[in-house]
Amino acid sequence: QVQLVESGGGLVQAGDSLRLSCAASGRTFSVYNMGWFRQAPEKEREFVAAINWNGDTTYYADSVKGRFTISRDNAKNTLYLQMNSLKPEDTAVYYCAARGSIVPTTPKMVGYWGQGTQVTVSS
Secondary structure, eight states: EEEEEEOOOOOEEEEEEEEEEEEEEOOOOOOOGEOOOOOEEOOOOEEEEOOOTTTSOOOEEETTHHHHEEEEETTTTTTEEOOSSOGGGGEEEEEEEESSOOOOOSSOOOOOOOOEEEEEEOO
16 A cells, blocks of 8 residues: 655646655565556546656646656655646646556556645636
């Protein structure tokens, strides 16, 4: 089992950048494939980005491709999401996610969730 705690959210203006972090504890972080999801008010939770256990394969939603970068530091047990050129439609609660056997690219594939961190982008 792994515990996930997100940080780094906040209120920014359109065009700004923000970096989210997800600190993992419990079972060895490097055995998990990781992902970021987000949920806007009155919308379903959606996939943002994912990365495999050793960081050599990444996946992105079309809406964030070219603007967001997912990365991980297994030595620090931490997952990151660098978000550039933020848009108001990126406003959501962002969740860190983990799965041992497969890379989680849909909410149903996630084994463990963090509590979320709010990102608000003003126009």
